[in-house]
Amino acid sequence: MGATTPSGPTTKPRLPYLRSYHRLLRWPSTTYVSLTINVISHGKYPTPFAGISVFYGKSFELCKKNCCVEGLISWFCELGQPKRLDYGFIGYQVPPMPRATRSARKRGTFRKRTEDNQMCAFDLLATVAGNIWLEKESSPTSSNTSNEKNGCAFVQKAWENEDKPVKIEPSFQESSDKRVLVSELVHQAGDQNFSYRESPLPQNDVHSGLASVLTTECSEVFVAEKLVNGENNNEMGSFTSNVDLGFSGYRDSGNCKLDCENKLIIKDDLHKTGKVPIGIGADMCSLEDPVVCDGRPPALVSSDSSVKVPLCGDHIPCSSFPAIRDDVKIVSRDDDENSSGCTHPSTIAKSSRPVSRIADRRIRKILASKYWKVSSKLKEETLSNVDGDLKPIFRNRKGYYKRQRSQMNIPFKKRKIFQRSSVSNSDRWISYGGNSHSTEKGINGDDLGSCLKMHGASGTSSSLVGQHTSIQSRDSYVKLRIKSFRVPELLIEMSETATVGSLKRAVMEAVTSILGGGLRVGVLLQGKKVRDDNKTLQQTGIAHDYPLDALGFTLEPNPAQNPPPLCPRDSSCMLPCDTPQPLTRYPLDSTVVHQGDSHASPELHAANLGTFIESDHDSAPSPTDTSVDKSTTDSKALVAVSAMDVDELAVVPVHRKLKRSEMAQRRIRRPFSVTEVEALVQAVEKLGTGRWRDVKLRAFDNAKHRTYVDLKDKWKTLVHTARISPQQRRGEPVPQELLDRVLSAHAYWSQQQAKQQLKQQPETCLLL
DNA sequence: GTTAGGG
DNA sequence: CCCTAAC
Numbered sequence: 001m002g003a004t005t006p007s008g009p010t011t012k013p014r015l016p017y018l019r020s021y022h023r024l025l026r027w028p029s030t031t032y033v034s035l036t037i038n039v040i041s042h043g044k045y046p047t048p049f050a051g052i053s054v055f056y057g058k059s060f061e062l063c064k065k066n067c068c069v070e071g072l073i074s075w076f077c078e079l080g081q082p083k084r085l086d087y088g089f090i091g092y093q094v095p096p097m098p099r100a101t102r103s104a105r106k107r108g109t110f111r112k113r114t115e116d117n118q119m120c121a122f123d124l125l126a127t128v129a130g131n132i133w134l135e136k137e138s139s140p141t142s143s144n145t146s147n148e149k150n151g152c153a154f155v156q157k158a159w160e161n162e163d164k165p166v167k168i169e170p171s172f173q174e175s176s177d178k179r180v181l182v183s184e185l186v187h188q189a190g191d192q193n194f195s196y197r198e199s200p201l202p203q204n205d206v207h208s209g210l211a212s213v214l215t216t217e218c219s220e221v222f223v224a225e226k227l228v229n230g231e232n233n234n235e236m237g238s239f240t241s242n243v244d245l246g247f248s249g250y251r252d253s254g255n256c257k258l259d260c261e262n263k264l265i266i267k268d269d270l271h272k273t274g275k276v277p278i279g280i281g282a283d284m285c286s287l288e289d290p291v292v293c294d295g296r297p298p299a300l301v302s303s304d305s306s307v308k309v310p311l312c313g314d315h316i317p318c319s320s321f322p323a324i325r326d327d328v329k330i331v332s333r334d335d336d337e338n339s340s341g342c343t344h345p346s347t348i349a350k351s352s353r354p355v356s357r358i359a360d361r362r363i364r365k366i367l368a369s370k371y372w373k374v375s376s377k378l379k380e381e382t383l384s385n386v387d388g389d390l391k392p393i394f395r396n397r398k399g400y401y402k403r404q405r406s407q408m409n410i411p412f413k414k415r416k417i418f419q420r421s422s423v424s425n426s427d428r429w430i431s432y433g434g435n436s437h438s439t440e441k442g443i444n445g446d447d448l449g450s451c452l453k454m455h456g457a458s459g460t461s462s463s464l465v466g467q468h469t470s471i472q473s474r475d476s477y478v479k480l481r482i483k484s485f486r487v488p489e490l491l492i493e494m495s496e497t498a499t500v501g502s503l504k505r506a507v508m509e510a511v512t513s514i515l516g517g518g519l520r521v522g523v524l525l526q527g528k529k530v531r532d533d534n535k536t537l538q539q540t541g542i543a544h545d546y547p548l549d550a551l552g553f554t555l556e557p558n559p560a561q562n563p564p565p566l567c568p569r570d571s572s573c574m575l576p577c578d579t580p581q582p583l584t585r586y587p588l589d590s591t592v593v594h595q596g597d598s599h600a601s602p603e604l605h606a607a608n609l610g611t612f613i614e615s616d617h618d619s620a621p622s623p624t625d626t627s628v629d630k631s632t633t634d635s636k637a638l639v640a641v642s643a644m645d646v647d648e649l650a651v652v653p654v655h656r657k658l659k660r661s662e663m664a665q666r667r668i669r670r671p672f673s674v675t676e677v678e679a680l681v682q683a684v685e686k687l688g689t690g691r692w693r694d695v696k697l698r699a700f701d702n703a704k705h706r707t708y709v710d711l712k713d714k715w716k717t718l719v720h721t722a723r724i725s726p727q728q729r730r731g732e733p734v735p736q737e738l739l740d741r742v743l744s745a746h747a748y749w750s751q752q753q754a755k756q757q758l759k760q761q762p763e764t765c766l767l768l
Numbered sequence: 769g770t771t772a773g774g775g
Numbered sequence: 776c777c778c779t780a781a782c
Contacts (some may be wrong), residue, residue, distance in 0.1 A: 548778065693770060712771075759779065 670705060672714050678735055680711055680718070681741050687750040689715065718742045 523530040523540075530540055672680070683699035692708035700706040721729055722739035 669776065690771070692772095708770075710776075712773095716773085 318538075444509060522548065587730070671731055674732065674738070675736060676700075676703070676706070677714070677738055680714060681738055681745065684715060685741065685745045689746065690749070690753065715742075719746050
């Protein structure tokens, strides 16, 4: 496939790095995430993959496991797009791979972890915001891209064959009369043939479709502080991942239940399409004419691709990576009031949540800003974006049928977050099903809406947003419609002096904590769990004429990878209880308690955002970490950071010992002693500045915790200290005699350096 | 991997 | 002490 157009390095300032994402929870290995690629543009990363696809508003289902950023990139490359991929999030950029130390490379652990981290970043977006925002960056070679990074682009014309360039145009439309292109990319299995078609559609609100809940104009890194579960601090109690998606009237008595209102939605007009196999969490789906547009801008597009996926990195196969469903249909947006049959989620979401009210009060008290409003809205609307992200778990294992669709429904700006709460981003009919052979249309159904709530083990109720499920039958066809999943309610308590940004981070972290836990879908019939996945809908009794209110869905922890040691009975009630909550404390005196368990460590406090690096020393980007003495202290600095073990996701003892390797930490501060200073001064006097490695070897070879960077830094501070008045100095006083030597040594070697440079200048001039 | 420098 | 860039 073609690849090419190596775009030159761009001089454009980089976007801020998305930091701290690696502190987010790790995801379970078998879950999938949905991603929507908004913009892919020239990347500045010298990835080994030359060609990159451009997908706009295209959503993917990715297996979290064995998936990484590099894999995504490479996958795009395989599609032969003539662009490079620059990846990042709304306003953020995924940090490049940190450097690995030799030992890490030897062990082969570094890369994997790094990739995990990067993928976490994707996860963050995909799960929470629902989008991966690939920032467009201008590059010398990008000629027909007029929009800058705050703009999104549409693919106006895509590859009909590999050789055709992709045309990118800014999508500035915000009004409904604008049009959005819906493109479809069909990828035939086996061969890499693509056919592309596009069709203009009226666009309602670009933003809503891809609403990224947590994105704001001022992009920030979102890291939560503490989550509060004001009401119940159950020990295990953190979030339960059990979500009941049941229809109204039904409640799962066992665990977490939800109040649900139901609405039935019928869509008749949808069926221009062909068949639709349906299956929830099922494996395969095949269909023939998956995409349906009822004339409204589709919110999300799904793509399929059983495209062969390259390995990510050295050790991580990403074959599962583009496990994309090919069967997603885009129907219409719900956010459109007029949209037929679609119930506004907000109306659905109203369920009684006593606890939440308390929380609301609390928060409201704290922040009266508009952002607050937004956050409070979380429980009702905002996070609905998650909607397609959690729900569909489609994979095409067989991959015999490959098809890909892309749609352009792209917000042209970073979505102002709360601007439009989401209501629904999208309505898509995803059809798939085992052996189903759909026939035609003919939809019947009643409106059913359901509200989902998620109850924390602690008793906190969480809301699952408007889930709209409509079951429709045509012939023997059952159609379910899940509008969106709502993020469980979060309780956050913050100081009044906390910044809005910190609030956002707190919300973000809370959300990701929950969603990162990994969920599976459970089906309930008449209140009973349907455990046999192999039964057909028909056998199970789910038919088009089946009483819809007897059918429900639950989101529960995925036991497959999460052996429930502590909760043998029903793991569904204890999802991420122990989820290693990213308990980050912020300098601001916010107090957030993550349901029941919080172990914010002082170090975390100090670390604040963005300073966490790979927990494994060897994987730390900074060489300084390589010398950290492993018998020493690392442990305490790292508590809560991404402690989640993939394999023990669902139920793990709350206080289980965290693996060291899982903890990202900042090294603890170790002030230099006078003795050390003396040794340093002496070495520098001898060796001069600029030879820190030698200094290290000479004077600190045995001090594993002192890296040459440390020494260099110390020297820097020593010089500074020596220059300021004694009154201004802090910490253990350094003898003046030493400081004097510092100054003189510094002066001497600076002079030497200057001389050296003068010497070299003529030489270079001569050379030139 | 080192070095330099900003934070 | 962290992070990044430059080499």
